[in-house]
Amino acid sequence: FRYWSGEELRNYTCCGILADIITFILVTVFANAAHTAAAHTHTMTTARQPAVYLYRHIQTSQVLVSFRKGMKSKILNQILDQTARPPRLRKDHWMPVVAITxxxxxxxxxxxxxxxLERLRKRQQCKQNSPDHLALPKRLRTPVEQNQLSEALVSLREIVQRFLENKPSKLKIRWDGDNIFYNMAKSKEAEAVAVARYGKEEGKVYAKEEVDWPDGIKHTTLVLKRGRTIEDYKIKY
Incomplete structure (x- = not known):
């Protein structure tokens, strides 16, 4: 046993403090790196959970198709007729109808x-180019042309049916309302399109025929907050 000199004590203390500082820096760096890696992993995981949403305008029944729960203004470009396109995206005017995950x-x-989108546009063209529709005055044609809901839902059922042909599926479709839109999608054809194709009497009869949804899909209720915001915690995007 011996006594340390003042110089030795100062050197030892400085080395200890320096070691503590280095240890603190290393721990902080590794902790931040681990947090960043975890966040990146979470992003990669959730990115593999895509969804498709259908929104309807509460006044005109125009339809928008989106990849996200929250839409951006540029999505209005889906409405090709600029005279019928809303000047801006008012989120309180667009209500979710369907979420597909x-x-x-x-x-x-x-x-x-x-x-x-492609099938919806073709149905719109068929409806708008029919002689009976073109014979109507402009003020009566406009609401018919803007109403896309039935055409969109029938198109959705057809596309999903083709998508599932000979394929296992985990698709889940969440619906707003008490089976109103679910049943609307089962129509063999949207009435306005059927009338344009087959004439008034035959078209209305044809539109009333139903086609069942294909097997392999789980249908459930879409949880909404205040009737317009998707609140379902199972849908992340």
Missing amino acids: GFKDVRSAQSIHDAL
Whole structure:
């Protein structure tokens, strides 16, 4: 045993403090790196959970197809007729009708999204170009042209049916309302389109025929807050 000199004590104390500082820095760096990696992993995991949403305008029944629960203004470009396009996106005017989840990857959701828009546009063109429709005055044609809901839901059922052909599925469709939109989608054809194709009498009869949803889909209720905001905790995007 010996006494340490003042110089030795100062050197030892300085080394100890320096070691503590280095240890603190290393622990902080590794902790931040671990947090960043965990956040990145979470992002990658949730990114593999795509969904497709249908929104309807509460006044005109125009339809928008979205990948997100929260829409952005540019989505209004889906409405090709600029005279019928709302000047801005008022979220209190657009209500969710359907949320489709359970896609295995983004590509599957993209195919449903694109096919739905394409089929909806073709039905709109068929309806708008019929002689009976063109014979109507402008003030009567406009609400018929803007109402896209029935055409969108029938198109959705057809596309999902084709999508599921010979494929196992985990698709889940969440519906707003008490089976109103679910049953509307079962119509063999939207009435306005059927009338344009087959004439008034035959078209109305044809539109009343029903087609069941394909097997392999789970249908459930879409949880909404105040009737317009998706609150379902199981839907992250």
